[in-house]
Amino acid sequence: MDVSTLGGLILAFLAMFGALFLMAGHGGEGEGAINLAGFIDPPAILMVLGGAAAVALVGFPLHRVLSLFKVVKLLFFRKKENLHDLIDQLVRLAEVARRDGLLALENKASDINHPFVALGIQMAVDGVKPDTVEEVLRTDINAMEGRHHEAKKVFDTIGRCGPAFGLIATLLGLILMLGNLSNAEAVGPSMAVALIGTLYGVTTANLIAIPMAEKLACFNHEEVLAKEIILKGVLAIQSGDSPRIVEQKLSTFLPPQSRPAARTEAA
Numbered sequence: 001m002d003v004s005t006l007g008g009l010i011l012a013f014l015a016m017f018g019a020l021f022l023m024a025g026h027g028g029e030g031e032g033a034i035n036l037a038g039f040i041d042p043p044a045i046l047m048v049l050g051g052a053a054a055v056a057l058v059g060f061p062l063h064r065v066l067s068l069f070k071v072v073k074l075l076f077f078r079k080k081e082n083l084h085d086l087i088d089q090l091v092r093l094a095e096v097a098r099r100d101g102l103l104a105l106e107n108k109a110s111d112i113n114h115p116f117v118a119l120g121i122q123m124a125v126d127g128v129k130p131d132t133v134e135e136v137l138r139t140d141i142n143a144m145e146g147r148h149h150e151a152k153k154v155f156d157t158i159g160r161c162g163p164a165f166g167l168i169a170t171l172l173g174l175i176l177m178l179g180n181l182s183n184a185e186a187v188g189p190s191m192a193v194a195l196i197g198t199l200y201g202v203t204t205a206n207l208i209a210i211p212m213a214e215k216l217a218c219f220n221h222e223e224v225l226a227k228e229i230i231l232k233g234v235l236a237i238q239s240g241d242s243p244r245i246v247e248q249k250l251s252t253f254l255p256p257q258s259r260p261a262a263r264t265e266a267a
Contacts, residue, residue, distance in 0.1 A: 083229060094243040173190065
């Protein structure tokens with residue numbers, strides 16, 4: 001589970017509700033007290049959430065919108081790629097190829113649990129030219145980036161339009177309020193209910209949609225980095241580089257303090 005996603009959402013809503021309770025306490029008792037139940041407005045919720053769903057459906061294909069359920073699950077339960085383990089696996093494959101020849105890697109195919117590594121190694125074993133191997137793997141990376149970009153665009157669109165639908169809910173509330181100005185006692189509560197729509201819209205955009213879009217961009221960067229490491233590793237193995245050279249090439253993708261030499265010195 002991605003703790004930062006869940007923790008960030010919980011912290012955001014705790015901060016918001018904590019602020020409400022503090023304001024309720026400052027309001028005192030009686031007429032000056034803040035009614036927390038007044039922050040619940042089903043029509044505003046319907047306007048904001050329904051509007052966000054409508055924008056997504058109008059702006060994107062249905063299958064792309066439905067895939068958001070998988071994307072949201074990924075945001076919470078994504079298995080992070082361990083780059084050190086990935087590099088170690090490629091170095092071990094380079095050792096086998098250097099010792100027993102490239103064809104010997106075919107016997108190691110069952111031990112490779114990473115589909116992208118298996119694809120690259122299989123093409124290398126089959127004698128595919130390095131340029132073709134790079135082209136195929138690069139196309140796979142670009143296609144993955146495209147899918148991630150489309151998912152991010154949906155969240156970006158919801159984040160951009162959420163406040164607008166909150167404003168629409170506010171305008172509808174104000175229109176109803178202005179039509180009932182003869183009842184002076186209802187003006188204050190009606191104004192409060194009208195403004196809740198804006199609150200919902202801003203909350204949906206800035207606490208949910210936009211942060212999730214940014215988290216998707218972060219995940220995309222990490223996955224692209226992992227696949228770039230695999231691409232370079234497969235090409236190095238295919239070209240007959242020694243395991244030490246393969247490790248040095250791939251370690252350059254890591255931060256300086258995380259490279260094997262730095263870890264050895266720290267130990």
